[in-house]
Amino acid sequence: MxxxxxxxxxxxxxxxxxxxxxxxxxxxxxxxxxxxxxxxxxxxxxTGVNGGFDAVLGARGSKLQLVLNSIFHLEASPGNVSATDYLDIKNNPNVALAIPIAAGDNYHGYRLVGTIPEFFEKVEFAPGKHYEVEPGGNLFDPTRREAVVGSFVAQKMGLKPGDTFHPYHGLIFNEQDQHAETYVVVGVLKPSNTPSDRVIWIPLEGIQKMKGHDPKTATDVSAVLVKLKGGGAVGFRMDMMYNKQGNRLTFAWPIAMTIAELFDxxxxxxxxxxxxxxxxxxxxxxxxxxxxxxxxxxxxxxxxxxxxxxxxxxxxxxxxxxxxxxxxxxxxxxxxxxxxxxxxxxxxxxxxxxxxxxxxxxxxxxxxxxxxxxxxxxxxxxxxxxxxxxxxxxxxxxxxxx
Amino acid sequence: MDPELLLQIKDLQKTFVAPDGTRHRIVDVSEFSLKNDDQLALAGESGSGKTTFLNLIAGILKPDSGTIKIAGREMSALSEPQRDRLRATTIGYVFQTFNLLQGYTCLENVLLGMSFGPGADRAFAAALLARVGLGHRLKHYPRQLSTGQQQRVAVARALANRPKLVLADEPTGNLDHKNAGESLALIRTACRENGAALLLVSHDRDVLAQFETVQSLEQINRAMTPEEKRI
Structure with missing residues (x-):
């Protein structure tokens, strides 16, 4: 005391x-x-973020760049994957799910990523968790110019169902590069606390066929997000097939290890x-x-x-x-x-x-x-x-x- | 030694080394004693070794030789913590400059006077302050009090550990004539009421005149002249 x-x-x-x-x-x-x-x-x-996938297939290049581009929506794409390669991996009996994505446009700096509806319907971004649209909205129709906006983008840009916008060419916002196409927001994703919150999702064809994009690559995708059926052995075999025996593509597997290498x-x-x-x-x-x-x-x-x-x-x-x-x-x-x-x-x-x-x-x-x-x-x-x-x-x- | 004696000193010596390297014997007391309830004034001029003498009795300084026995305990046989304990339980000290702790309230100053000995007793501390007329100033800080009031706090603090012996070193040296008289009366009465012996040193004739028993420090201290002091 x-x-x-x-x-x-x-x-x-x-x-x-x-x-x-x-x-x-x-x-x-x-x-x-x-x-x-x-x-x-x-x-x-x-390292815990993998978007619900085991691997990413992309153009020949850095695995890290591929993962950052396709899972974290950072960095530029190392190149394109042809439709044939996409279909090839999609039909691989060891692959449970193959979701193509295409990137190359933005809206005020936020990336537009083209994909297919299965991305929202079949992917569990975390165990038991699917992407969901806020009440009052719905997923895009893959045949129309519609967009589903990530929660962070919606909050920052004030986008809501019914709003329209014009995409801008490239991954970096430049006012001069506005595309003529008009997209309608049909839904806003519930927050997932993943990189998907910072993305505007549109149909795959929307990116592929946007005016001004090279028509020769109109069927290409930026990357394929892959969910494997088996365990490590399957991943190892595919890693050997694409990375060691092949020389056109990169198979980034497992995703967590690629990110861990970045931290190292x-x-x-x-x-x-x-x-x-x-x-x-x-x-x-x-x-x-x-x-x-x-x-x-x-x-x-x-x-x-x-x-x-x-x-x-x-x-x-x-x-x-x-x-x-x-x-x-x-x-x-x-x-x-x-x-x-x-x-x-x-x-x-x-x-x-x-x-x-x-x-x-x-x-x-x-x-x-x-x-x-x-x-x-x-x-x-x-x-x-x-x-x-x-x-x-x-x-x-x-x-x-x- | 007489068991009725509270304080017994024999052949006490203390020397200091001056800045020029010479050794000076400040205290050289062959015999001195004090009974329980005694009130004794020691007269002595400034620099005559009064404070050193009191500090030796209080166990603050260690003598070069000789014995000091307080309440039956031989100081030189005690370790420093034991001397601290003896001081905390047996001795109250009133300083010329009061030595109140400025960051503490009056009540806390008095509480500190008992904390290292019998233990803090807020009611007793408050009662002591009331006894010295400061019952309404418990939460005041020393700087908020007059000089006379500060001295009264110092008296209350010196009595806080229910001491057997109160040492007072020129307690009225910083007070005006009126306050000095009142303060001295207070110290003497308070010591009497609390059953404590009082050993007061002063060079003030008015103060000394109040005491029935006055001894001259010159009489008991053999080392007085500069020549005698230098060894």
Missing amino acids: TLWLVVFRSLRQHALSTLITAFSISLACGLLMSVWVVKEQSRATF KIGWFDKVLALVSYLVALVATASILASIYNSMNERRREIAILRALGARRRIIVSAILLEAAAISALGMVVGFLVYLGIMTGAAKVIRAQTGIVLDPYQFNAVMLWAPAALISLGALAGIVPAIKAYQTDVASYLAPTS
Whole structure:
């Protein structure tokens, strides 16, 4: 009780330095937790996203580019797949489902992706979850210029059933490249928290036969999303067939491994961010030491008085260490707010760019070990001033003498 | 040694090293004692070693040699934590500059006077402050009080651990004549009411005149002249 009173009063007496130091701790704590959670959640979420497919068949090129283009609707398509190749894989007895997609146009930067109705009817984008249209809308008729809009696009562009729009050529929005065709929005997808939320879905033929597109490729598709019948052995055989024995196409299988390779490639970036966080934590800890140490001269008289009242050296040392830990604890509390601020912003950006949703409120072990580590470091930072406090010569600080 | 004696000092010596490297014997008391309920004033000029003498008794300073026995316990035989404990439970200290903790309320200052000894007792702390006329200032901070009121808080704090011995170092040195008289009367009465012996050091003749028993520090301290002090 007395110990806490001494600690609390000291914190209050040095309120400004306490707050500044606690704030630096909160930045360190918030940054460390954010970096960690973004790293872990994004890896888990991205590698968990496969749109309900096992593999992607595309033009010869990078598997990663193929997956990013067809599953995450990022990057440019590495090329086209002929109708023959599409039908070939569709009729492969080891293939349960083959959904062709075609991309190449946009609406104000949001991609138009052509596909077939089976994409909505047969695909489970997550176990037990199908794409669904919000009440009042329906799926497009593959023979008409109709569109189903992803929830994020609908929200951002204010599109609703009955609205019409003109697509723009290419994947990057350019006002000069407007197509003449008019599409009618017939439905808005319920949020799926997948990249599909950022896409405007139209019939496959819509993309293939859009005016201005090369008529020679009118039957080609950008990629084929594949669901296999068997397990790993089937995937391995098809991987061998397309990637090792063939030389025209790329078979990206399994999708999660392709994305994991991406994270492995950019792993150094995580390490740099983590290193920055550790350095911030170290600087913040040093600021606790400096803050308490610099105030030791003014504290010594108080320490001498407490000692004269019977306080043992152990109590004085404990009070200094507790004060240092309390500053860290205060910073840790604010650190969670900093974390929420950073994570909310990061989640917004990641959702806008990829459609992937990160959850700032999802528990992660870093939320336990980072605050615990910072509080321990804070208490450690109190050791040097505590030693100084321990050595305080009581008699000389109880001046004046007579 | 007489068991009725509260404080017994024998052959007490304390030297300090001056900045020029010379050693000075500040305290050299061959014999000194105090009975329970005694109220004794020690007269001495500034720099005569009064504070050092009191700090030795309080266990704040360790003597070079000699013995100090308080309430039957030999100080030099105790470890530092044990001396701290003895001070916290047995001794009350009133300082010339009051030494109140500025970040603490009056009540908290008094509570700290008992926290390291018998333990915090808010009711007793409040009663002590009421006894010194500050029952309505419990939550005030020292800076919000007059000098005389601060001294009264210091007196209440010195009595907070129900001490057997109160040491007062020039307790009226910072007070005007009127406040000094009132404060001195308060210290003496409060000590009497609480069954504590009082050892007060002062160079103020008006203060000394209030005491029935006055000893001169020069009489008990052999190391007085600069020549005698230098060793």
